[in-house]
Amino acid sequence: MYALLAIGFSLIFGVARIVNIAHTAFYMLAAYCFYTLLVKTGLGFVLSGLIAVGAVTLFSVLCYRLVIEPVREHEAAVLIATIALALVFQELMLFTFGGHFLGIPSTLEGAVRVLGVSIPYQRLLILVVAGIMLAAVWFVLYRTRLGLAIRATANDLEVANLMGMNVHRVAMATVALSVSLAAVAGVVVAPVFVVDPFMWLAPLVTMLAIVVLGGLGSLKGSLIGALIIGYVEAITVFAVPAGAYLKGAVALIIMVAVLLARPEGLFGVAFEEER
Amino acid sequence: MLRSFIVGLAAFALAGIFDSAAHAQTIKIAILGPMAFVQGENHWAGAEMARDEINKAGGVNVGGKPRQIELIRADTNEIQSVPDATNAVERVITRDRADFLIGGFRSEAVLAMQEVAMDHKKIFLGAGAAHSKLGQNVEDNYSRYKYWFRYTPTKDVDLARTLFAVMNSIAQQIRTELKTDTPKVALLAEKAVWTQALVGAAQKNLPAMKMEVVGLWQPSATATDVTAELSAIDRAGAHIVFTMLSGPVGIVVGRQMGERNMKAVAWGINVEGQKEEFWQAAAGKAQFVSTLDTYAEVEMTPRTVPFVRAFKERYKKMPTYTAATYDAIHMLKAVIEKENTLDAEKLVAAIEKIEHVGTGSIVTFDKRHDLVWAVGKTAGIAVQWQDGQKVPFWPPTVKGMKPFKLPAR
Secondary structure, three states: OOOHHHHHHHHHHHHHHOOOHHHHHHHHHHHHHHHHHHHOOOOOOHHHHHHHHHHHHHHHHHHHHHHHHHHHHHHHHHHHHHHHHHHHHHHHHHHHHHHOEEEEOOOOOOOOEEEEEEHHHHHHHHHHHHHHHHHHHHHHHHHOOHHHHHHHHHHHHHHHHHHOOOOHHHHHHHHHHHHHHHHHHHHHHHHOOOOOOOOOOOHHHHHHHHHHHEEEEEEEHHHHHHHHHHHHHHHHHHHHHHHHHHHHHHHHHHHHHHHHHHOOOOOOHHHHHHH | OOHHHHHHHHHHHHHHHHHHHHHHHHHEEEEEEEOHHHHHHHHHHHHHHHHHHHHHHOEEEOOOEEEEEEEEEEEEEOOOOHHHHHHHHHHHOOOOOEEEEEOOOOHHHHHHHHHHHHHHHOOEEEEEEOOHHHHHHHHHHHHOOEEEEEEEEEOOOOOOOOOOHHHHHHHHHHHHHOOOOOOOOEEOOOOOOHHHHHHHHHHHHHHHHEEEEEEEEOOOOOOOOOOHHHHHHOOOOOEEEEEEEEEEEEHHHHHHHHHOOOOOOOEEEHHHHHHHOHHHOOOOOOOOEEEEEOOOOOOOOOOOOHHHHHHHHHHHHOOOOOHHHHHHHHHHHHHHHHHOOOOOOHHOOOOOOOEEEOOEEEEOOOOOOOOOOOOOOOOOEEEEEEEEEEEEEOOOOOOOOOOOOOOOO
């Protein structure tokens, strides 16, 4: 989940220089959309998931056109606008669904024991879906014309513009691609977690830690950063059981340490070379 | 210009007179709660039921004149913001002219709301917060805080007494069924002020009760994943997971224990586990999760079963403990009619002496204006989720209790 969120966040920053604080709020919207379609209207898992991802992706494009694009040239304004957007989404969900914690049935029931550890099938499904999505992102970026345009824009926005690329449209496509990753995360993770209006906050902090660790704008860095932060969180619980609540703080400490020691993150240099 | 001013002034004065007259006809009770959340919904639902019953029966008799109850719905938003809660109390007292205040849930917010209510010398019946400080204030500074009474729940220290009483009964069942002399207990407490005293008490008392504490795990109240914690608890060979959880992590614990087919049974406080929606929220995986609770269709008092059935019929779900606003309003009616006044000073003295038979408890107050703890009266009940149903199992002396079940091994 962390990898899907962090890669999407990094992608939109790398291409359009948009720090989208509302990124995990779209993940929350997708989880609510999936809940409504699956539990309230009774559509199946696959149909509910596809509609939820599609609807949230389209909605993100609308939000981009109406809220982000008009202020895109001003980074501080974009930051504030996306924070506002996330809070609006949170309050809308609170108004619509109340502060209830909602559960979604597992797509796959049961668990398998590996080396004495019980792993539910739903978690294996998340792993598989995350793998497929990451492969799909790689394919789009490196094997399609859209991917070429995205990479070109990420390399140099002005030159891409001078070469005749519609950089605004590329940015919009990148927003759609990155939010679709967040929406997929919302759909596959919702059956494991609890859906509530504040569910976007905790992953936001972890996601920021990951992208700083991996290098802001670096997709490879985001993937490896997600693995590192995930393991660090688990190790924290095993090493300090009474300090399990500190796992979020440990991620933030890593973020601060990286900012102090290597502000460009683990793969920031490689990323700069790519640029 | 002058004429317009005089006409306006007269209209304003008349409005004031009519407002006062209308005010004199009703008793205004502000229901304070986080209305977007289950706790506030139950505050309001319990109050609505009491209002409708009392008004239908002619209202509250004050000095021979019947007065209708008028409820003021005050969304404190206290789960998200303590300042919002104090603003709500200020508003209902100064603008809406509430005569009495009932409700509150989050201890930090209720402590702040208590201050505002005491500034205005308004009787405030707490119906949600457990922190001892609320009652300690009454003992430390009686003349200022005497208008505060905690109608539900019992204070945190007394919650611990109930938890250990039930824990003892579960441990005994484990000793018998699993042939082990010293059941192993894992403490799983969210990191919060209210769990500190409980954790300390558990670490001190459980060994004395011939139980082994295998460790303490403290996730965040909003943690969305406790896989690592449950893996460690599994490896420690715990028979009981002693939960102290008020946040959504309670759902995650219930669900993930089920998904992992854990052999340990969860007992303790799991506020989410008290709600009707818990089974659905945990995707039907929270089999055998048990928690302290207030309402079930058992005869805690003669009024419990009729209330629970009426509540379920009206709201299509079980009440949670904050629905005790129902009892608090009935208690107010009783003391107002007995004293024939709305004067706070006289009513405080009357409430201090009352024994009120409510729907979830039989209430008497101590010198801190806290509930006097007693099993079968105010200690509450224990329930366990079995196949989608919340099954009451403790105290065994109450009619209608069912057996507690352990996961198959």
